[in-house]
Structures are given as structure tokens and as C-alpha cells.
Amino acid sequence: MSSCERIEAVLSAYHDDELDVAESTEVEHHLAGCAECRRALDDIRRLVQTASALDGRDAPPQLLTRVLAASLNRPEPPRLRLWARRYLPLSLAGAAAAAVVIAVIVVRTSPTVEQPSVTPAGGSAARVVSASGGGSASGGGSASGIAISAGTARGAKVLRAAAAADVKILAGARREFARAEQHYQRAVRQLRRIIAQDLHRWPLARRRAYLRAVGPMDSTVASSQKLASLAPADPAAQEMLFRAYREQLRFMQDAILGGAR
Amino acid sequence: MTPVSKALGVGEARAVDGGADERAEEQRIVAGCLEGNRQAMTELYERYQRRVFSLVLRMVGSSEAEELAQDVFVRIFRGLPKFRGDAALGTWIYRLAMNVCLSFLAKRSRRGQIDSRIGQSPEPTPPRVGNPWLRDQLERALAELPDGYRAVLILHDVEGLNHQEIAEIIGCRVGTSKSQLHKARMRMRKLLGSELDAERESKVIKASEVGA
Structure with a gap:
């Protein structure tokens, strides 16, 4: 040297x-x-x-809203072992998402029925799994109960699609995630349709509140979708996306139930 | 504090970690965040958003920075119950942010995608010299560094952290941080060779004009 x-x-x-x-x-x-x-x-x-001497850069102003929306009012799901998180049949979460839709339909179509307190879909699915230690049958079972009491053909159809996904653990995590996402998206579409039909009947203040909040909520989901698409088989990214869906579903459900009052 | 420390980086972080009042304030904010208090979460966000966003932006580029910065803050708020206070809060936040960036970059490179900034021709600006110009060139060259070099150079020379802190953030030895920094600077020198020469010559010309 x-x-x-x-x-x-x-x-x-x-x-x-x-x-x-x-x-x-x-x-x-x-x-x-x-x-x-x-x-x-x-x-x-x-x-x-x-x-x-390089300048620091401020985050875009909308980021705080998105961070808070994604972080607040979200119960921490039970911690599952890594293998369980990886191979958990996430279609269960989809079935629970369908249950939310059905519950909302029940409340909306039968004003005399007491409003059920619907827990966030994935949370309930995860609790079902951790409580029973087993699985898909309990998830499908709880959703079936709601469907029978609902007695709506529409609800039963959604449930059947969701329950079909429960039948067995699919081979790849990636396929599981995609399937669960389809159920969430279907649930979101259905609630969206309900809102579109009802929106003009809501009191002005509630309508405004909904319209103000729906944009940031959609963009939170959109950015989670983008993140998840970067890591299609990563349980953490998918879990974040499903949480965003659950939050979106809960938000829409609250808007519908509130709007119906 | 190293000569490259500045108010935005470690000056602020050390002010936060340094005084007893500041530590108590920080504990109050953390406690509020743990209760899900929106005001406390906003305060914590406001304290760190500039540092986190700048770091993420320089590590991964502008097209992904916003999503990843959001991911970092969501992880911060979810992870706070696990924050034991062994490290300073600022260091813990940097570590989380850097982990998010490095795992994103690893996935991106596994998929064979490249940083959209690399290979872009610079803005067609007239040849200029001076600090603002060199700063722009340096930002561009940073994007071309290997991820590990870029991480250490940003943390040390831009954010003003010392090697002990960097070792904690990246999870390496102090000696590794030092040698990575040296290699990173040498690579930057190579990447910015003509710009550094141009700036040196302009200084020589200016000095001779003043002399004449």
C-alpha cells in the first residue's frame, strides 16, 4: 500500500x-x-x-390526518404466533366482513330490531380463531347465525361466498390474502351502494360529516393497497391493508346506522 | 456534537433527550399517545415528522416517501407500548424509520426495480456553481449510493448523529459504521468529481478577481 x-x-x-x-x-x-x-x-x-446544510423537508400536510386515521380507534388484535399470522386463513376475516354487511342490512331493513354492536370484522374473526383454537367452522358458524336471522337472500348469498372461502386453508398465503381482500372489497361495495341510495335522506349535518370524512378514509385504504401490492405475501403489509378495510367498513356502517336514526 | 450537527437533526434530538424538562415533556407526550390521545399523537408527530420524512425521502425517493412515512408513524404509535426508554426516543424513531426504509429497498431490489431517481437526467439548468447548486448535485448523487452507504452517510453527515447512535439505529458495530462512512464519502467524491472540481475552480477564480 x-x-x-x-x-x-x-x-x-x-x-x-x-x-x-x-x-x-x-x-x-x-x-x-x-x-x-x-x-x-x-x-x-x-x-x-x-x-x-441540506434542508429538512416537511411531510405533506395530509399525512397527519392519514396517520391518525390509521392509528386511532383501532383495537390491537390479539397477538398471534408468527406462523399463525402467516398461515391464518384470512378468508375468515372476509367472512366477518360479510357479517358486518349483513348486520347492517338487518338493521336497515328492520327498524324494530335492536341495533347490534358490530365489532371490527377482522378483530372478531381473530377472536373467534384464538378462542376456539381452531377455526374456520366457528367463523362460518357465527356468520351463519346472523344470516339466518336476517333471512335475506342477499345476505345469504354474501355469506355463502364468504363461507366457501372458509372451507379449507389454501395452499399459498398470497392466494389467501387475495381472496380475503376480495371479500372486503365486496363488503365495501355493498355498503357504498346502500349509502348512495340513502344519502339524500340523511340530515344535512350528517351528510356533510360523511362527505368530509369519506375522502381521507378512501385515500388511507388506497395507500394501504399500494403498500400491500408492493409486498403481496407479507403478512404485516396485508394486515395493515385489512385493518384499513375494517376501519373503512366500520366508518361506513356507523354512517349508515347514524343516518337511519 | 459533531461539527455537522444541526438544529434540525441531532441538535433537536439531543435537546429532546437532554434536559430533564424536555425528558418529562417527552414522557408526558408518550403517555398521552399510549392512551390514544389525539392531541399527544399530534404533538409527537409534529416533533418528528420533519426528521422522519426527510430521512425516508432521501432513502427511498419521492414517489414512495409519503406512503413509507405514514407506515413509519403508524408503526411508531403501535410500537410505543414496547418502547422501554433504553434508547432515546429519537434514536428509537430513527431505528424504526430506517428499518422500514431498508426492508422496502431490499424488497424493491429483489423485484429488480430501480430507484426512479437513478438515471434521470438532471434538470436542464445553466451551469452554476456555489452551495445551492452543489447541494442539488449532492442530493442526486446520494440516490446513487448503495443503500448501506447512503444510510450511514445520511445519518452521520446530514442528520448529524454520531457513530454510537448510528450503530444502535442500524444494528451494526461502531467500527462498521465508521468504515461504511469512509467508503460512502469516497464514493460520493467519485460521483461528484466534476462538480467538486467546478466549484473549486470557481472559488479560485473569485479569489483571483478579488485579488486583482
């Missing part, structure tokens, strides 16, 4: 004042007689000065 190479290897540390006295003295002796190494040190100095 030439003396220039040896000096260059410690030039960064010399600049940051991290060498001991003997090493620093050696570098200084070399620099006194070597224009090339002086130039290298000068470059490092200007690079560091310029980097330290």
Missing part, C-alpha cells in the same frame, strides 16, 4: 477528529507534502459541509 493509499484510508477519520495524536501527526506530515491528498481532504470537507 502506497503512503497515499494508507493516508486516504484514514482521511475521513482524520476529518472527523477521530485519530489519536500520533496518527494525526502522521497524516499532517503527509498532507504537507502531497497536493493530491490535500485535495481529497478538501473534497471530504466540502462534501460534509454541503451535506450538513
Whole structure:
């Protein structure tokens, strides 16, 4: 190693004042007689000065709203073991999403029925799984109960589609996620249709509140979809997306139930 | 504090971690966040949004920065119950942000996608010299560094953290952080060779004009 190479290897540390006295003295002796190494040190100095003067950038103003929407009012789901999270048949969550739709339809079509307190879909699905230790039959069963009491052909159809996904654990996590997402999307579409039909009958204040909130809610879901599409088999990204769907469903459900009052 | 520390980076973080009043204030905010208090969450967000967003932006580029910054903050609020206070809150937040960035970059490179900033021809601006110009060139060159080099260089030279803090954030040894920084600077010197020369020459010309 030439003396220039040896000096260059410690030039960064010399600049940051991290060498001991003997090493620093050696570098200084070399620099006194070597224009090339002086130039290298000068470059490092200007690079560091310029980097330290780079401006910080503020996050876009809408980010706070999205962060709060995604973080607030969301019960922490029970912690599952990693393998369970990875292979959990997420179609269960889809079945529970369908249950939310059915429950809403029941309330909407039978004003005398006491309004059920509908828990976030995935949360309830996860609780069903953790409580029974097993699975898909309980998820389908709870949803079936609602469907029978609803007695609506529309609800039963949604339920059948959701329950069909429960029958067995699909081979790949990726397919599971895609299927669960389809159920969520179907539930969202149905609630959206209901809202579109009813919106003009809602009191003005509630209508305004809904219209104000729906945009940020949709963009939270859209950005979660984008994130999840970057990691289609990553349970964490998918879980984040499903949480966004659950929040969206709950929001729409609240809007419908509130609007019907 | 290193000479490159600045108010935005570590100056602020150390102010937060330094004084007893500040620590108490931070504990109050964290406690509020743990209760799901929107005001406290907003305060924590406001304290760190600039640092987090700047870091994410420089690590992954503008097209993905907003989504990833959102992911970082959601993880911060979800992860706060696990924050034990062993590290400073600022360091913990940097670590979380850097993990999100590095795993995103690893996935992107596995999929063979490239950073949209790389290979873009710079804005057709007239040849200029001086600090603002060099800053723009440096931002562009940063995007071309390997991810590990870029992480260390941003944390040390831009954000003003020391090697001990960087080692905690990245999960490496102090010596590794030092050697990565050296290699990163040398790579930057190579990437910015002509820009650094142009700026040096302009200074020489200016100095000779003043002398004449």
C-alpha cells in the first residue's frame, strides 16, 4: 500500500477528529507534502459541509390526518404466533366482513330490531380463531347465525361466498390474502351502494360529516393497497391493508346506522 | 456534537433527550399517545415528522416517501407500548424509520426495480456553481449510493448523529459504521468529481478577481 493509499484510508477519520495524536501527526506530515491528498481532504470537507446544510423537508400536510386515521380507534388484535399470522386463513376475516354487511342490512331493513354492536370484522374473526383454537367452522358458524336471522337472500348469498372461502386453508398465503381482500372489497361495495341510495335522506349535518370524512378514509385504504401490492405475501403489509378495510367498513356502517336514526 | 450537527437533526434530538424538562415533556407526550390521545399523537408527530420524512425521502425517493412515512408513524404509535426508554426516543424513531426504509429497498431490489431517481437526467439548468447548486448535485448523487452507504452517510453527515447512535439505529458495530462512512464519502467524491472540481475552480477564480 502506497503512503497515499494508507493516508486516504484514514482521511475521513482524520476529518472527523477521530485519530489519536500520533496518527494525526502522521497524516499532517503527509498532507504537507502531497497536493493530491490535500485535495481529497478538501473534497471530504466540502462534501460534509454541503451535506450538513441540506434542508429538512416537511411531510405533506395530509399525512397527519392519514396517520391518525390509521392509528386511532383501532383495537390491537390479539397477538398471534408468527406462523399463525402467516398461515391464518384470512378468508375468515372476509367472512366477518360479510357479517358486518349483513348486520347492517338487518338493521336497515328492520327498524324494530335492536341495533347490534358490530365489532371490527377482522378483530372478531381473530377472536373467534384464538378462542376456539381452531377455526374456520366457528367463523362460518357465527356468520351463519346472523344470516339466518336476517333471512335475506342477499345476505345469504354474501355469506355463502364468504363461507366457501372458509372451507379449507389454501395452499399459498398470497392466494389467501387475495381472496380475503376480495371479500372486503365486496363488503365495501355493498355498503357504498346502500349509502348512495340513502344519502339524500340523511340530515344535512350528517351528510356533510360523511362527505368530509369519506375522502381521507378512501385515500388511507388506497395507500394501504399500494403498500400491500408492493409486498403481496407479507403478512404485516396485508394486515395493515385489512385493518384499513375494517376501519373503512366500520366508518361506513356507523354512517349508515347514524343516518337511519 | 459533531461539527455537522444541526438544529434540525441531532441538535433537536439531543435537546429532546437532554434536559430533564424536555425528558418529562417527552414522557408526558408518550403517555398521552399510549392512551390514544389525539392531541399527544399530534404533538409527537409534529416533533418528528420533519426528521422522519426527510430521512425516508432521501432513502427511498419521492414517489414512495409519503406512503413509507405514514407506515413509519403508524408503526411508531403501535410500537410505543414496547418502547422501554433504553434508547432515546429519537434514536428509537430513527431505528424504526430506517428499518422500514431498508426492508422496502431490499424488497424493491429483489423485484429488480430501480430507484426512479437513478438515471434521470438532471434538470436542464445553466451551469452554476456555489452551495445551492452543489447541494442539488449532492442530493442526486446520494440516490446513487448503495443503500448501506447512503444510510450511514445520511445519518452521520446530514442528520448529524454520531457513530454510537448510528450503530444502535442500524444494528451494526461502531467500527462498521465508521468504515461504511469512509467508503460512502469516497464514493460520493467519485460521483461528484466534476462538480467538486467546478466549484473549486470557481472559488479560485473569485479569489483571483478579488485579488486583482
